[in-house]
Amino acid sequence: MASVKVLLYTSKVLKNGEHPIMLRLIKDRKIKYVSLDHSCSKDLWDDDEQLPSKKHPNKVELIIRISKMFNDANKVVLDFENNDQHYTVDDIAKALSKKSVGKLTFFKFTDELVQRHKDVEKIGTANAFQDAKRVVSRFTKEKDVTFKEVDYIFLTRLEEDLLKRKVTENSIAVYMRTIRSVYNKAIAEGHAREAEYPFKTYKLTKLNTKTKKRALTKEQVKKIADHKLELGSKLWVARSIFLFSYYCRGINFIDMAQLKWSNIQDGRLHYTRAKTGHQFNIALLPPALEILDYYRERQDGSGFVFPILGAYHNTEQKVKNRVKKIMKEVNSNLRTVAEKVEIDFNVTTYVARHSYATVLKRQNVSTSQISEALGHSSEKITQVYLDSFENTVLDEADKFLL
Structure with a gap:
């Protein structure tokens, strides 16, 4: 038969400096702890009674909670035993969870x-x-x-x-x-x-979840691309990131940040989109290759193509923090570039993706082809979903960008 005991779990210290109050379940030499969602400091706990001491300000409330869970656990065990059921400590914990519906807010x-x-x-x-x-x-x-x-x-x-x-x-x-x-x-x-x-x-x-269109015309993109900027300056780097996205089927900033030189093979870009897992195989257009040539000559040893992440960004949290920071800087610099060429538009890295799709649409490329090029898989996004298009078809469509 299983045993049930209440204890103050002193092996763990919570953020408030207290210890969690637990039920300890033992069955067939296996132990499981079940939290009562309450805690207590050691100096306010009675080790002999395994209950809050008389000094505890919420003694009555805690004792009621502890007694209920203790009695519920023993009732669960008794039910298993009376029904001659095989059960484990996990079964006890699961049954207790069902009895405690609503215990967590x-x-x-x-x-x-x-x-x-x-x-x-x-x-x-x-x-x-x-x-x-x-x-x-x-x-x-x-x-x-x-x-x-x-x-x-x-x-x-x-x-x-x-x-x-x-x-x-x-x-x-x-x-x-x-x-x-x-x-x-x-x-x-x-x-x-x-x-x-x-x-x-x-x-x-x-709820109307359609995103407002945020796209530049082909002529506006060309104005940004043709504007003279100091090579390697912050404005130049921001523009290069924007244009690379535009020339590479609207690749997202997070995916661009994580591109490595191993993703570039035989004049093609191979990568998997982080958000959807969609795999891309894209022929690199001459302007995109020129951008890559600049960064290839200035590699820092990290393996990353763009100067966004470094080898020390080795956890998801570090990557997200860095990407968020750099994207904010890039977008600020893109707005400056847009002002310089007299484009009254909030140009951001994501505008490159919208612009890519819109320019192709205006060139009478079918929605289904654009959908495939963007990696969309939901009818809510594109209304048309196709399993695959030949890369050569999409490569030809991309040439309309030039």
């Missing part, structure tokens, strides 16, 4: 998700969950909420609040999708009830 569970993804260096996903918590916290004036409270009315009012704050519908849709993801994970892990799932009635499709 929206903020606490989101914090858990953030930490889990940071632990495996999925920083982008962790940041998305953190951003979702931030907008909800601002809406509730930092008051935590249960998953039951995150209902249709709550989401509708949150949406209205974001609109009043001039947040774009596209951004609102991103926040809502992340909140939906948190809710789905909470249901799967027993912290929320499927019967209370608000996204059955609250639909994200009503």
Whole structure:
């Protein structure tokens, strides 16, 4: 029979300096600890009673919580034994989780998700969950909420609040999708009830998530390309990054940052897009080859093509921080270049991608070809999705850029 014991887990110290209060489950010499989502300092814990001491300011509340979890655990064990079921400590923990639906609030569970993804260096996903918590916290004036409270009315009012704050519908849709993801994970892990799932009635499709067109004409791109700049200056480097993207099917800044010379083979660019996993095989146009010639002569030993990342950017967090910083600088310099050639437009690295697609469209290249060239795979983005086009067809289409 399994044993259940409450203890203060002193091997771990939380950010508040306290130790987590745990249930220790033992069965067949296997041990599992289950958190009670409460903590206590060692000086306020009674080791003999395995309960908060009389001095603890929240003694009564903690004892009630501990007693409930302790009794629930013993009841689970007794149920397994009475039904003559084979079970493990993991089975006990799982059954306890189901009994504790609603024990984790929206903020606490989101914090858990953030930490889990940071632990495996999925920083982008962790940041998305953190951003979702931030907008909800601002809406509730930092008051935590249960998953039951995150209902249709709550989401509708949150949406209205974001609109009043001039947040774009596209951004609102991103926040809502992340909140939906948190809710789905909470249901799967027993912290929320499927019967209370608000996204059955609250639909994200009503949000207009179409991105406004942000494209330069072929003539405007040529003005930027032809403008005289000091070779190697910050403005020249920013322009070279913009033009390389434009001439290489709108390659994203993050993918360009991570390009290495091994991605350049026989006059072609081979790379896998970080966001989608789509593989590209692109014939490099003469202007793109000229840009590469400049950087090839100035290699720093890191293996990277562009002066964005270095060998010391060896974690996902370091890469994201560096890319964000340099992209901001590049975009600022691109705006300066645009002003110099009298283009009244907020030119950024991402404008190169839109410009690439728009210029080809104006040359009567089919939407399906452009879709393939950009690596789109969703009908919501391009309306047309094809499995593959021959590289030679796309290479010929690219020549319209010149």
